[in-house]
Amino acid sequence: MSQQTHTHVDERTARKVAEEARETEWTLPSFGKQLFLGDFRLDLIHPHPRPEGEPRRKGEEFLARLTEFCATRVDGALIERESRIPDEVLQGLRDLGALGMKIPEKYGGLGLSQLYYGRALMVAGSVSPALGALLSAHQSIGVPQPVKQFGTQEQKDEWLPRCARQVSAFLLTEPDVGSDPARLRATAVPDGDDYVLNGVKLWTTNGVIADLVVVMARVPKSDGHRGGISAFVVDMGTPGITVENRNAFMGLRGIENGVTRFHDVRVPKANLIGKEGAGLKIALTTLNTGRLSLPAMCAASGKWAAKIAREWSKERVQWGRPVGEHEAVSRKIAFISATAYAMEALLDLSSQLADDERNDIRIEAALAKLWSSEMACQAADELMQVRGGRGYETAESLAARGERGVPVEQLVRDLRINRIFEGSTEIMHLLIAREAVDAHLSVAGDIIDPDASTGQKARAAAKAGGFYARWLPTLVTGAGQRPNSYAEFGPLAKHLRYVERASRKLARSIFYAAGRWQGGLERKQGFLGRMVDIGAELYAMSAVCVRAHADASAAGGLGSGAPGKSALLLADAFCRQAHVRVEELFDGLWRNTDAMDVKLARAVLAGDFAWVEEGVLDPSIPGPWIAPSEPGASEKESVHRTIG
Ligand SMILES: Cc1cc2nc3c(=O)[nH]c(=O)nc-3n(C[C@H](O)[C@H](O)[C@H](O)COP(=O)(O)OP(=O)(O)OC[C@H]3O[C@@H](n4cnc5c(N)ncnc54)[C@H](O)[C@@H]3O)c2cc1C
Incomplete structure (x- = not known):
């Protein structure tokens, strides 16, 4: 029998719930937001921030210890074979302080910056992606982050020291609740000094071994209770909690992911984080920086893919040449290396912008998650092709017949989930598009609101007319049309000029689309997806140029090596590749089969x-x-x- 219990929630309610969870205020500037408005604010990301002083010393010192531990004490092949992270590995990580990387020192954590947290995930994730998932599920979405950001002093004092030593998990998804939290069924009913929790949570990463979890549950509205989806910290030792299954997946075989049932679980009122009804907003705000964990895993995979592609295509000779010298394979090597550099550039820049707290990075982090999860999969797939049959063979089988056990097929399997969890690609498109068109919606609001009256629409049209009269002229010309703009970037200046021009073109396209489809724009997911993908590529190009400029500068590079001029070469190559993709996306905005596909899909669903x-x-x-x-x-x- 199906486990699913169906709650009827219409599309309007689903949108309303998502809309209420949105952070609507922008107190800090946002490079990403301006990019979609045709306002290329290079000054917000350049010069590239650099880690300095105590945060740098602390971060480097920890990275050295973690790298040594992972290199000598963690057997990634064993984790894959046994689908389990050994107890001694978890204990070792605990002893290193790796469970409290982002927890302030006064609560027993390491107090690392976002930059070094990301780099640590890259190290752990490269030896075993399951290990990276364990650390990030605990620290990016688990108990510490929401408590740190939204908890009371008592809550911080009680839980943060525990989180520095214990594993936690984040429980939102239910059998009938995936991308649409409006359907959430778990309940938390007030009763005396407690809430009584009932419900089933699905796919709880770390849930099988966690000591503490954050649970999203719905408080019914009643006297004295505003109700709504709320976030609770729950001790897994509380009576009434059962872990019913340990789920197994295509990849990430070592993760402790379960189905968790709550039956009349009494949770003290003191465990409510924030206010009743604020649960989704808390979860989304936590994800503002939390979303940077997956790009870290993707960047790590890109670096390793670049290494294996280089080594193998040099060593493997077919048709009289190393395979890397055949053009078809050369193109893949160029793509993998350039993309690896870009993924790291995007991650590091977004992380440092988060550390600096001078910018609002919610769009940048979302773009990084979306773009890196897609590109890492493409790079891994190309790596598999470069390795030929050996790419498809398991590392264990390769080793069993005496070859080097290179786990490329595992990489492809492990990476795939990044396009689904923490916001699927389709949901990320909608989420980012919502922010990108926000300027239009806020001025054009009632014009495109299907429920607004004719009078309201007319008043909105007059207001919007004034806004567009001021804004549209700013999209006509800009620095990208002046040949000497961005000259300090040398060979990369032309790419920044292109980004500036493309940013204005993108904004104009959004304006045309809003005029053409009005309220129907929110359903044009093909258009919105391409528009967001253009923004993501433009952000990646900007990050790469700024990064390469810093890497090539006299002060020394930002990364592990000292790339100097070769950083400019790789950045140039990346920008040329991205430019081609952006042009294709622009073309697809207006020339596509979207409308026909929607019609066809309807007929397919009808069984035709x-x-x-x-x-x-x-x-x-x-x-x-x-x-x-x-x-x-x-x-x-x-x-x-x-x-x-
Ligand atoms: C290995 C693994 C670990 C996980 N860890 C956790 C965890 O720790 N905690 C937790 O709470 N959850 C976790 N999840 C759940 C994960 O976040 C969800 O799988 C994800 O949110 C997508 O939900 P769903 O699978 O139900 O897909 P659905 O929401 O059912 O979506 C199905 C498809 O429809 C698309 N879609 C849905 N709505 C729309 C829309 N409005 N417009 C366009 N397309 C749409 C989706 O993109 C997807 O392609 C995990 C899942 C897995 C597999």
Whole structure:
């Protein structure tokens, strides 16, 4: 029987819940927000911030200890084989302080900056992505971050020291609640000094071994209770909690991910974080920087992919040459290396902007998550192709027949989830698009609101007219059209000029689209997705130029090596590749099959094309499992499992 329990929530309610969870204030400047408005604010990201002083010393010292530990005490192949992180590895990480990387020192943590936290995840994630997932699920979305940001002093005193030594988890998803939290069914009913928690949470990373969890549950509205989705810290030792399953996945085989059931669990009122009804906002705000963990894992994968692609395509000779010298493979090597550099540039820049607290980085972090999770998968896929059959073979099998156990197929499997969790690519597109078009929505509000009256629309049109009269002329010309702009960037100046021009073109495109589709724009997900992807590529190009400028400067590079001029070469190559992608995306804004695809999908869903599925068996429908020797077996099985 299906586990799903269906709550009817219409689209309007789903949007309303998402809208209420949005942070609407912008007190600090945002490079990403301005980019979508055609205002290329290079000054917000250049010169590239550098780690300095005590945070740098502390970060480097910890990184050295963590690297030594991971290199000598963690066997990634063992974790993969046994689908488990050994106890001694977890204990070792605890002793190093790795469970409290972002917890302030006064609460027993290491108090690392976002930059060094990301670098630590890269080290741990490169030896075993499951280890990276354990650390980030605990620290980016688990208990410490919301308590640090939204907890009372008592809550901080009680839980942060525990979080520095214990594993925690974040429990939002339910069988019927994925991308749409409006359907949330877990309840927290006030009763005396407690809330009584009931519900089932699915896919709880770390949930199987966690000591503390953050649970999202709905408080019913009643006298004295504003109600709504709320965030609670729950001690997993509380009676009434059962972990019902340890889930297994395509990748990340060592993660302790479960199904957690709450049955009449009494949670003290003191465990509510923030106010009733503020749970989703807290979760989303936590993700502002929390979203940078996955880009760290992706950047780590890109670096390793670049190494393996280089080593293998130099060593492997076919058709009289190393495979890397055949153009088809050369292009893949160039893509992997340039993308690896860009993923690190995007991560480091976004992290340092977060550390500096001078910018609002919610769009930048979201763009980094979206872009890195997609590009890392592409790079890993290309790496698999470069490795040929060995790319598809498991590391264990390679080693068993005497070759180097290079886990490329594992990389492809491990990376895939990054496009789904912490906001799927489709949801990230909508979330970022919402912010990108916010300027339009806030002026054009009632014009495009399907519920507004004619009078309201007319008043809004007059107001919007004034805004656009001031704004549109700013999109006509800019620094990108002046040949000497950004000259200090040398060979990269032309790319920044392109970004500036493309940013204005993007803003103009959004304006045209808002005029053309008005309230229907929010449903044009093909358009919105491409628009956001353009913004992501432009942010990546900007980050790479600024990074390469710093790497090549006399003061020494920002990364581990000292790349000097070669950083400029790699950045130039990346920007040329990204430029081609951006042009394709611009083209696709207006020339595409979106409308036809929507129509076709509707017909497919109505069953009009079910005939196309005929002639195969469906392995997800169990057969009667009759022994092949039994008479009539083949007919019975085909009757049971054939589609159509
Ligand atoms: C390994 C793993 C670990 C996880 N860890 C955690 C965890 O620690 N805590 C936790 O709470 N959750 C966790 N999750 C859940 C994860 O965050 C969800 O899988 C994710 O939010 C997507 O939800 P869903 O799988 O239900 O997909 P659905 O929401 O059902 O979506 C299905 C598809 O439809 C698309 N879609 C949905 N809505 C829209 C829309 N409005 N417009 C366009 N497209 C849409 C989605 O992008 C997706 O492609 C984990 C999941 C996995 C697999």
